[in-house]
Amino acid sequence: MKRSPTLPLATAVTLPASVDNPHYRQIGGEQAVRRLVERFYQLMDELPEARAIRAMHPPDLAPAKEKLFLFLSGWLGGPPLYAERHGPPRLRQKHLPFPIDTAARDAWMACMNRALEEQVSDADLRAQLAASFFKTADFLRNQP
Numbered sequence: 001m002k003r004s005p006t007l008p009l010a011t012a013v014t015l016p017a018s019v020d021n022p023h024y025r026q027i028g029g030e031q032a033v034r035r036l037v038e039r040f041y042q043l044m045d046e047l048p049e050a051r052a053i054r055a056m057h058p059p060d061l062a063p064a065k066e067k068l069f070l071f072l073s074g075w076l077g078g079p080p081l082y083a084e085r086h087g088p089p090r091l092r093q094k095h096l097p098f099p100i101d102t103a104a105r106d107a108w109m110a111c112m113n114r115a116l117e118e119q120v121s122d123a124d125l126r127a128q129l130a131a132s133f134f135k136t137a138d139f140l141r142n143q144p
């Protein structure tokens with residue numbers, strides 16, 4: 001998906017830094033993104049430090065998993081599946097009902113960093129992805 005000056009700010013800011021983003025291919029394509037999302041939510045379910053953010057989600061995580069997979073496909077530079085099915089992600093607006101402070105951001109990142117450590121063996125790629133996820137998670141923060 002090309003970044004365009006006409007995109008709403010919330011959409012533009014949640015895109016990763018590079019327009020020609022090779023991350024989707026580097027990480028291993030669709031199956032690898034699905035595995036990452038699966039493990040991420042499993043960790044959110046299990047890690048004590050994620051209890052507060054797990055409680056913001058409904059008991060059934062399947063719809064959240066599917067939406068995060070669709071979103072990450074485009075965000076990582078692969079097929080823009082979320083936008084095709086649901087329109088512009090407007091992630092900041094969609095997260096406003098949830099109180100996201102630095103602790104919530106860090107809990108989300110703890111799950112994602114652990115999933116990345118387990119599933120992305122290339123250290124440079126892992127560091128780039130972790131930095132991009134952090135930028136987005138911090139952008140979604142809506143509490144001091």
Ligand code: HEM
Nearest residue numbers: 053056057064067068071094098100104105108136137140
């Ligand atoms: C910073 C901490 C974060 C918290 C506490 C959080 C929490 C949530 C919650 C509670 C939902 C609703 C789930 C549901 O109703 O099934 C949600 C949806 C979603 N989140 Fe997050 N999230 C965070 C960060 C992120 C990040 C960094 C991304 C992307 C990289 C992301 C992507 C999404 C997507 C794509 C959805 C589905 C939106 C939709 O309804 O279409 N979230 N999040």
